[in-house]
Amino acid sequence: MISVGSGLKECLSWVWKSSKRPSIGAQSLLGLPKQENRNLPMAQKRKPGKKRPGAKRPYRKKTVKKKIQPVEEILFRVEGKMSTFGGPKDTGMSADEGLALFTQADLENPKYSYLFLPTPPPGTTGLGRRLNPDKYYFACRWNYSDTPKEFLKRALARVENPTNGRAVDARPVDWGPNIATGRVADLSPGLAATLGLETDDAVRITISALRPILVKPAKRAKAVKQGVPVNRPASLGKPVIKQFIRSPNCSSRQVGTKIDKIVLHCTEGSLASTLAEFQRSDGRKVSAHYVIDRNGDIYQMVNDSDCANHCRGANAASIGIEHVGSGTDSLATPQAAASAALIRWLLQEHQIPRTNIFGHDFTPGYSRPGGTTCPDKLFGPVHSQATIAAWVAANV
Numbered sequence: 001m002i003s004v005g006s007g008l009k010e011c012l013s014w015v016w017k018s019s020k021r022p023s024i025g026a027q028s029l030l031g032l033p034k035q036e037n038r039n040l041p042m043a044q045k046r047k048p049g050k051k052r053p054g055a056k057r058p059y060r061k062k063t064v065k066k067k068i069q070p071v072e073e074i075l076f077r078v079e080g081k082m083s084t085f086g087g088p089k090d091t092g093m094s095a096d097e098g099l100a101l102f103t104q105a106d107l108e109n110p111k112y113s114y115l116f117l118p119t120p121p122p123g124t125t126g127l128g129r130r131l132n133p134d135k136y137y138f139a140c141r142w143n144y145s146d147t148p149k150e151f152l153k154r155a156l157a158r159v160e161n162p163t164n165g166r167a168v169d170a171r172p173v174d175w176g177p178n179i180a181t182g183r184v185a186d187l188s189p190g191l192a193a194t195l196g197l198e199t200d201d202a203v204r205i206t207i208s209a210l211r212p213i214l215v216k217p218a219k220r221a222k223a224v225k226q227g228v229p230v231n232r233p234a235s236l237g238k239p240v241i242k243q244f245i246r247s248p249n250c251s252s253r254q255v256g257t258k259i260d261k262i263v264l265h266c267t268e269g270s271l272a273s274t275l276a277e278f279q280r281s282d283g284r285k286v287s288a289h290y291v292i293d294r295n296g297d298i299y300q301m302v303n304d305s306d307c308a309n310h311c312r313g314a315n316a317a318s319i320g321i322e323h324v325g326s327g328t329d330s331l332a333t334p335q336a337a338a339s340a341a342l343i344r345w346l347l348q349e350h351q352i353p354r355t356n357i358f359g360h361d362f363t364p365g366y367s368r369p370g371g372t373t374c375p376d377k378l379f380g381p382v383h384s385q386a387t388i389a390a391w392v393a394a395n396v
Helices: 002-019 026-032 104-110 148-154 191-193 271-279 333-350 385-395
Strands: 074-084 137-140 157-160 167-175 185-188 200-207 250-252 261-266 290-292 299-301 306-308 318-323 355-358
Touching: 074 191, 137 290, 157 191, 167 191, 185 191, 185 200, 261 333, 290 333, 318 333, 333 385, 355 385
Parallel strands: 074 185, 137 167, 261 318, 261 355, 290 318
Antiparallel strands: 074 200, 137 185, 157 167, 157 200, 250 306, 290 299
């Protein structure tokens, strides 16, 4: 005989096996554990399978292209003891003492005026006491044969404290100190403080030919109630001009003419023959503003403010740059570096768009019948303006 309880239990057991989902009451009668996750989605009830480790991708080292740095030509370097000078508190300078590299006219030039106080200190007339002691300037005993005044006026130097490694750019303004002091340089008080230098500490000063050094803008002034602080833009110094050899084959630009393009040439001859040709007034009467030798030396033959006879039909608003080389030569490395530095300066100096740098044969307005092969293959193997543009993009 089967009891009702055992029959019910067997029945419920059959239901369990058939439905696999008995009620909570059936689970209790059968003595089964409660299914806590019965209302969970199936995806959460399934036991996660063991993760198979993914195949590791082979590690590839990224190739880093090393930038080729141009070799710097050191034009001036000195190291030794220093002192400070300049400004209203420098009573060692007389009230009317001037500066070797600057004149009163430079106070009107924004490239240089930031070095000076807005008004002369009471009782003074010279530029020495009018220097702003917080700006970065210095003086050394220059040999003007090696570093002419005009070059120094445009140049910047790297001034370093060899003890702590601090270094900043500063502008030469004067000749000094007296050799009897045993010192090699006088620095502005602000420059000395920035470098952590005191009188008779060691300083190192370097001027390089190939490194186009940015002129540091004046520090932003503190806000004032009446006005807005002025922050001057950075500017480039003009590259070193080895020699200015004036050509008679030039003319004045028309008043109001804006220089708006640069024309690149190949001399198709030696430096000596080019300079001689540009000085002849009885021949073709040709010239260019600049001539760059294979070793990077830059010669100037016509002022930027005048027209050179270098690109018929396009002389009025252009600057011409000749590069020494034959019809099959490419630019020499120092020549390319000098050209790029000069072009950068010209672009900034005359606000010329970068897109307005042309090879001679491709210059807008050039009107010689039959054209020319210039600038040949100096800037690349293909004679085209695209070659010029690609060189400019890569180097300037």
